[in-house]
Amino acid sequence: MKFEEKRISREEFFKIDEKNVMFITNPGRMGDEDGITFIVKDNNEFKIYRLGDWMYRTKDFNEAEFISLDDAESQFPEWLEAWKNEENKDYKGKYTHIYMGFGNGLSVDNTIYNQFKPFLDKRVEEYLQKEENKESLKYAAVFDTWNEAFIDMVNEKAD
Numbered sequence: 001m002k003f004e005e006k007r008i009s010r011e012e013f014f015k016i017d018e019k020n021v022m023f024i025t026n027p028g029r030m031g032d033e034d035g036i037t038f039i040v041k042d043n044n045e046f047k048i049y050r051l052g053d054w055m056y057r058t059k060d061f062n063e064a065e066f067i068s069l070d071d072a073e074s075q076f077p078e079w080l081e082a083w084k085n086e087e088n089k090d091y092k093g094k095y096t097h098i099y100m101g102f103g104n105g106l107s108v109d110n111t112i113y114n115q116f117k118p119f120l121d122k123r124v125e126e127y128l129q130k131e132e133n134k135e136s137l138k139y140a141a142v143f144d145t146w147n148e149a150f151i152d153m154v155n156e157k158a159d
Contacts, residue, residue, distance in 0.1 A: 001154045003147045005037055005050035013051075013067050016040060018076045018094070022112050023150065026083045027054065027069070028103030032143075036072060039150065046154060082107045098146075101139030106146050119149040
């Protein structure tokens with residue numbers, strides 16, 4: 001499997017049931033301030049989507065098809081709740097929120113979190129082995145490797 005983000009139309013977006021969202025990022029001040037990536041599980045298939053153009057408009061920006069952060073927050077209220085509770089250790093919701101530095105985050109559905117976490121830990125460990133200042137880069141490591149960890153998880157399950 002390759003990690004290929006697809007754009008989604010407004011009409012398709014507003015048909016998504018949040019119960020099927022397994023992964024969703026939140027934008028930060030650096031790294032990914034221009035949108036979010038989310039992964040929906042449809043039967044046994046994962047679909048990867050990208051919402052963007054929030055800060056930096058592309059040449060093909062289409063106002064009629066634009067999906068804003070407010071739209072995403074209203075469509076995925078449990079994600080918004082997890083994001084708001086990122087520092088609350090007692091929070092129990094649909095997602096486990098993983099901080100990725102500079103305000104960026106990844107929310108992982110709790111039904112898949114325990115399956116995903118070992119793959120993420122392995123990728124983060126590999127990333128940090130090449131770095132001298134491991135402590136300062138631990139969040140960047142999550143930001144840079146979560147999608148590879150997702151692919152590892154899906155590919156192992158497919159074997």
